[in-house]
Amino acid sequence: MASNKEIKIYTDAQELAESFAFELFQMTQSNRQRFDIALSGGSTPKLLFDVLASEYAEKFPWERIHFWWGDERCVPPTDADSNYGMTKQHLFSKITIDESQIHRVKGELDPAKAATLYSDEIKSQLNDRDGWPNFDLIILGMGDDGHTASIFPHEMQLLNSDKICEVATHPVSGQKRVSLTGKVLNNANRVHFLISGQAKAQRLAEIMSDSAEGQKLPSYHIEPVNGETIFFLDEEAGSKLP
Numbered sequence: 001m002a003s004n005k006e007i008k009i010y011t012d013a014q015e016l017a018e019s020f021a022f023e024l025f026q027m028t029q030s031n032r033q034r035f036d037i038a039l040s041g042g043s044t045p046k047l048l049f050d051v052l053a054s055e056y057a058e059k060f061p062w063e064r065i066h067f068w069w070g071d072e073r074c075v076p077p078t079d080a081d082s083n084y085g086m087t088k089q090h091l092f093s094k095i096t097i098d099e100s101q102i103h104r105v106k107g108e109l110d111p112a113k114a115a116t117l118y119s120d121e122i123k124s125q126l127n128d129r130d131g132w133p134n135f136d137l138i139i140l141g142m143g144d145d146g147h148t149a150s151i152f153p154h155e156m157q158l159l160n161s162d163k164i165c166e167v168a169t170h171p172v173s174g175q176k177r178v179s180l181t182g183k184v185l186n187n188a189n190r191v192h193f194l195i196s197g198q199a200k201a202q203r204l205a206e207i208m209s210d211s212a213e214g215q216k217l218p219s220y221h222i223e224p225v226n227g228e229t230i231f232f233l234d235e236e237a238g239s240k241l242p
Protein backbone atom coordinates (compact mmCIF):
# COMPACT_ATOMS: atom_id res chain seq x y z
CA MET A 1 0.00 0.00 0.00
CA ALA A 2 1.34 3.46 -0.90
CA SER A 3 2.17 5.53 2.15
CA ASN A 4 0.64 8.94 2.76
CA LYS A 5 2.97 9.92 5.55
CA GLU A 6 3.73 13.60 5.33
CA ILE A 7 6.89 15.15 6.79
CA LYS A 8 7.46 18.69 8.08
CA ILE A 9 10.92 19.66 9.27
CA TYR A 10 11.78 22.59 11.57
CA THR A 11 15.15 23.99 12.62
CA ASP A 12 15.12 22.79 16.21
CA ALA A 13 12.87 21.43 18.94
CA GLN A 14 11.76 24.91 20.02
CA GLU A 15 10.71 25.95 16.51
CA LEU A 16 8.99 22.57 16.14
CA ALA A 17 7.01 23.15 19.35
CA GLU A 18 6.03 26.69 18.35
CA SER A 19 4.92 25.68 14.86
CA PHE A 20 2.98 22.72 16.19
CA ALA A 21 1.22 24.90 18.77
CA PHE A 22 0.11 27.15 15.91
CA GLU A 23 -1.16 24.12 13.92
CA LEU A 24 -3.16 23.06 16.97
CA PHE A 25 -4.55 26.55 17.37
CA GLN A 26 -5.65 26.59 13.72
CA MET A 27 -7.29 23.18 14.10
CA THR A 28 -9.43 24.51 16.95
CA GLN A 29 -10.60 27.52 14.96
CA SER A 30 -13.56 25.70 13.38
CA ASN A 31 -17.00 25.87 14.97
CA ARG A 32 -16.82 22.26 16.20
CA GLN A 33 -18.16 21.99 19.74
CA ARG A 34 -15.68 19.40 20.92
CA PHE A 35 -12.22 18.12 20.06
CA ASP A 36 -10.89 14.87 21.54
CA ILE A 37 -7.11 15.03 21.57
CA ALA A 38 -4.78 12.32 22.89
CA LEU A 39 -1.42 13.55 24.15
CA SER A 40 1.90 11.79 24.49
CA GLY A 41 4.59 11.95 27.10
CA GLY A 42 8.23 12.62 26.38
CA SER A 43 10.58 15.53 25.88
CA THR A 44 9.13 17.28 22.82
CA PRO A 45 5.54 17.60 24.13
CA LYS A 46 6.95 19.24 27.26
CA LEU A 47 8.20 22.13 25.07
CA LEU A 48 4.84 22.21 23.28
CA PHE A 49 2.96 22.50 26.59
CA ASP A 50 5.26 25.33 27.66
CA VAL A 51 4.50 27.21 24.43
CA LEU A 52 0.75 26.60 24.77
CA ALA A 53 0.81 27.78 28.39
CA SER A 54 2.82 30.92 27.70
CA GLU A 55 1.52 32.02 24.28
CA TYR A 56 -1.97 30.52 23.96
CA ALA A 57 -3.39 30.41 27.51
CA GLU A 58 -5.91 33.14 26.70
CA LYS A 59 -6.39 32.40 22.97
CA PHE A 60 -7.27 28.70 22.94
CA PRO A 61 -10.90 27.51 23.15
CA TRP A 62 -9.97 25.25 26.10
CA GLU A 63 -13.65 24.72 26.96
CA ARG A 64 -14.08 22.71 23.73
CA ILE A 65 -11.06 20.45 24.15
CA HIS A 66 -11.04 17.08 25.88
CA PHE A 67 -7.60 15.69 26.69
CA TRP A 68 -6.66 12.02 26.69
CA TRP A 69 -3.34 10.15 26.54
CA GLY A 70 -1.97 7.68 24.02
CA ASP A 71 -0.14 6.00 26.87
CA GLU A 72 0.62 6.32 30.54
CA ARG A 73 3.23 4.92 32.86
CA CYS A 74 1.76 2.92 35.78
CA VAL A 75 2.85 5.31 38.50
CA PRO A 76 0.93 7.79 40.67
CA PRO A 77 0.21 11.19 39.09
CA THR A 78 2.76 12.84 41.40
CA ASP A 79 5.58 10.60 40.14
CA ALA A 80 8.14 12.28 37.84
CA ASP A 81 7.42 9.55 35.25
CA SER A 82 3.69 10.31 34.98
CA ASN A 83 2.68 11.62 31.56
CA TYR A 84 -0.40 13.20 33.13
CA GLY A 85 1.73 14.72 35.91
CA MET A 86 4.10 16.27 33.35
CA THR A 87 1.14 17.76 31.44
CA LYS A 88 -0.39 19.08 34.64
CA GLN A 89 2.87 20.74 35.63
CA HIS A 90 3.56 22.29 32.22
CA LEU A 91 0.03 23.03 30.96
CA PHE A 92 -3.07 22.33 33.05
CA SER A 93 -1.80 24.25 36.10
CA LYS A 94 -1.38 27.32 33.88
CA ILE A 95 -4.69 27.43 31.99
CA THR A 96 -8.37 27.40 32.89
CA ILE A 97 -9.85 24.01 32.09
CA ASP A 98 -12.55 21.96 33.77
CA GLU A 99 -11.45 18.68 35.37
CA SER A 100 -14.22 16.88 33.45
CA GLN A 101 -12.29 17.54 30.22
CA ILE A 102 -9.16 15.76 31.45
CA HIS A 103 -9.39 12.01 30.97
CA ARG A 104 -6.31 10.53 32.52
CA VAL A 105 -5.23 6.92 32.91
CA LYS A 106 -5.20 6.12 36.62
CA GLY A 107 -1.59 5.00 36.74
CA GLU A 108 -1.73 4.52 40.51
CA LEU A 109 -4.15 1.57 40.18
CA ASP A 110 -3.48 -2.03 39.25
CA PRO A 111 -2.47 -1.79 35.52
CA ALA A 112 -5.21 -4.15 34.23
CA LYS A 113 -7.84 -2.27 36.23
CA ALA A 114 -6.52 1.09 34.97
CA ALA A 115 -6.66 -0.17 31.36
CA THR A 116 -10.26 -1.35 31.78
CA LEU A 117 -11.39 1.91 33.38
CA TYR A 118 -9.69 3.97 30.67
CA SER A 119 -11.23 1.83 27.89
CA ASP A 120 -14.67 2.22 29.47
CA GLU A 121 -14.28 5.99 29.67
CA ILE A 122 -13.17 6.18 26.03
CA LYS A 123 -16.13 4.03 24.94
CA SER A 124 -18.59 6.19 26.87
CA GLN A 125 -17.25 9.53 25.57
CA LEU A 126 -15.96 9.12 22.02
CA ASN A 127 -17.75 8.72 18.74
CA ASP A 128 -17.45 5.33 17.12
CA ARG A 129 -16.19 4.85 13.57
CA ASP A 130 -16.10 1.33 12.12
CA GLY A 131 -16.42 -0.15 15.61
CA TRP A 132 -13.48 1.76 17.09
CA PRO A 133 -13.24 5.04 19.00
CA ASN A 134 -12.50 7.98 16.74
CA PHE A 135 -10.11 10.60 18.15
CA ASP A 136 -9.89 13.95 16.37
CA LEU A 137 -6.15 14.02 16.92
CA ILE A 138 -3.61 11.70 18.47
CA ILE A 139 -0.22 13.24 19.19
CA LEU A 140 2.50 10.61 19.31
CA GLY A 141 6.18 10.54 20.06
CA MET A 142 8.68 7.91 19.00
CA GLY A 143 11.19 6.32 21.34
CA ASP A 144 14.80 5.72 20.29
CA ASP A 145 13.83 2.07 19.73
CA GLY A 146 10.95 2.96 17.36
CA HIS A 147 8.19 2.47 19.93
CA THR A 148 5.18 4.73 19.90
CA ALA A 149 2.59 5.29 22.63
CA SER A 150 3.69 2.26 24.70
CA ILE A 151 3.71 -0.21 21.83
CA PHE A 152 7.28 -1.56 21.95
CA PRO A 153 9.07 -3.67 19.31
CA HIS A 154 8.85 -6.76 21.56
CA GLU A 155 5.05 -6.41 21.84
CA MET A 156 4.03 -5.91 18.21
CA GLN A 157 0.81 -7.85 18.90
CA LEU A 158 -0.58 -4.68 20.50
CA LEU A 159 -0.85 -3.24 17.01
CA ASN A 160 -3.57 -5.78 16.18
CA SER A 161 -5.19 -6.17 19.58
CA ASP A 162 -8.99 -6.26 19.68
CA LYS A 163 -8.95 -4.19 22.86
CA ILE A 164 -8.95 -0.39 23.08
CA CYS A 165 -6.15 -0.42 25.65
CA GLU A 166 -3.60 -2.96 26.75
CA VAL A 167 -1.09 -3.24 29.54
CA ALA A 168 2.44 -3.00 28.10
CA THR A 169 5.86 -3.58 29.65
CA HIS A 170 8.90 -1.37 29.08
CA PRO A 171 11.63 -3.67 27.65
CA VAL A 172 14.44 -2.35 29.84
CA SER A 173 12.95 -1.11 33.11
CA GLY A 174 10.03 -3.57 33.20
CA GLN A 175 7.78 -0.62 34.09
CA LYS A 176 4.12 -1.35 33.34
CA ARG A 177 2.31 0.98 30.99
CA VAL A 178 -1.25 1.39 29.70
CA SER A 179 -1.35 2.04 25.97
CA LEU A 180 -3.92 2.64 23.28
CA THR A 181 -3.66 -0.18 20.77
CA GLY A 182 -2.85 0.02 17.05
CA LYS A 183 -6.44 -0.18 15.81
CA VAL A 184 -7.40 2.84 17.91
CA LEU A 185 -4.35 4.84 16.81
CA ASN A 186 -5.14 3.94 13.20
CA ASN A 187 -8.76 5.07 13.52
CA ALA A 188 -7.97 8.71 14.39
CA ASN A 189 -8.76 11.58 12.04
CA ARG A 190 -5.23 12.85 12.50
CA VAL A 191 -2.06 11.27 13.82
CA HIS A 192 0.70 13.79 14.37
CA PHE A 193 4.12 12.50 15.40
CA LEU A 194 6.27 15.04 17.24
CA ILE A 195 9.88 13.89 17.10
CA SER A 196 13.11 15.70 17.88
CA GLY A 197 16.77 14.87 18.43
CA GLN A 198 19.59 12.97 16.75
CA ALA A 199 18.78 9.76 18.67
CA LYS A 200 15.66 9.28 16.53
CA ALA A 201 17.31 9.86 13.14
CA GLN A 202 18.25 6.26 12.28
CA ARG A 203 14.87 4.75 13.19
CA LEU A 204 13.07 7.47 11.23
CA ALA A 205 15.22 6.79 8.17
CA GLU A 206 14.34 3.08 8.40
CA ILE A 207 10.64 3.86 8.70
CA MET A 208 10.51 6.34 5.84
CA SER A 209 12.53 4.15 3.46
CA ASP A 210 10.06 1.27 3.89
CA SER A 211 12.98 -0.98 4.78
CA ALA A 212 12.66 -4.42 6.36
CA GLU A 213 14.21 -2.91 9.51
CA GLY A 214 11.61 -0.16 9.52
CA GLN A 215 8.76 -2.65 9.29
CA LYS A 216 9.87 -4.20 12.58
CA LEU A 217 9.19 -0.90 14.37
CA PRO A 218 5.75 -0.13 15.86
CA SER A 219 5.82 3.49 14.64
CA TYR A 220 6.03 2.29 11.02
CA HIS A 221 2.57 0.74 11.30
CA ILE A 222 0.72 3.83 12.49
CA GLU A 223 -0.99 5.49 9.54
CA PRO A 224 -4.79 5.86 9.62
CA VAL A 225 -6.41 4.78 6.34
CA ASN A 226 -9.12 7.41 6.80
CA GLY A 227 -6.99 10.14 8.31
CA GLU A 228 -3.81 12.13 7.91
CA THR A 229 -0.40 11.16 9.26
CA ILE A 230 2.15 13.93 9.66
CA PHE A 231 5.65 13.64 11.08
CA PHE A 232 6.70 16.96 12.65
CA LEU A 233 10.49 16.75 13.02
CA ASP A 234 13.43 18.90 13.92
CA GLU A 235 16.49 18.89 11.65
CA GLU A 236 18.40 16.47 13.88
CA ALA A 237 15.62 13.86 13.80
CA GLY A 238 15.27 14.30 10.04
CA SER A 239 19.02 14.27 9.34
CA LYS A 240 19.18 10.71 7.94
CA LEU A 241 15.98 10.68 5.92
CA PRO A 242 16.32 9.14 2.46
Ligand SMILES: O=C1O[C@H](COP(=O)(O)O)[C@@H](O)[C@H](O)[C@H]1O
Pocket residue numbers: 040041042043044070071072073083140141142143144148149150
Ligand atom coordinates in the same frame (compact mmCIF):
# COMPACT_ATOMS: atom_id res chain seq x y z
O1 LIG B 1 7.89 6.39 27.00
C1 LIG B 1 7.48 7.21 26.23
O2 LIG B 1 8.28 7.57 25.20
C2 LIG B 1 7.76 8.09 23.99
C3 LIG B 1 8.89 8.90 23.34
O3 LIG B 1 9.38 9.86 24.27
P1 LIG B 1 10.67 10.74 23.96
O4 LIG B 1 11.04 11.44 25.26
O5 LIG B 1 11.75 9.81 23.50
O6 LIG B 1 10.29 11.73 22.91
C4 LIG B 1 6.49 8.90 24.24
O7 LIG B 1 5.89 9.17 23.02
C5 LIG B 1 5.55 8.13 25.14
O8 LIG B 1 4.34 8.87 25.35
C6 LIG B 1 6.20 7.92 26.45
O9 LIG B 1 5.35 7.27 27.40
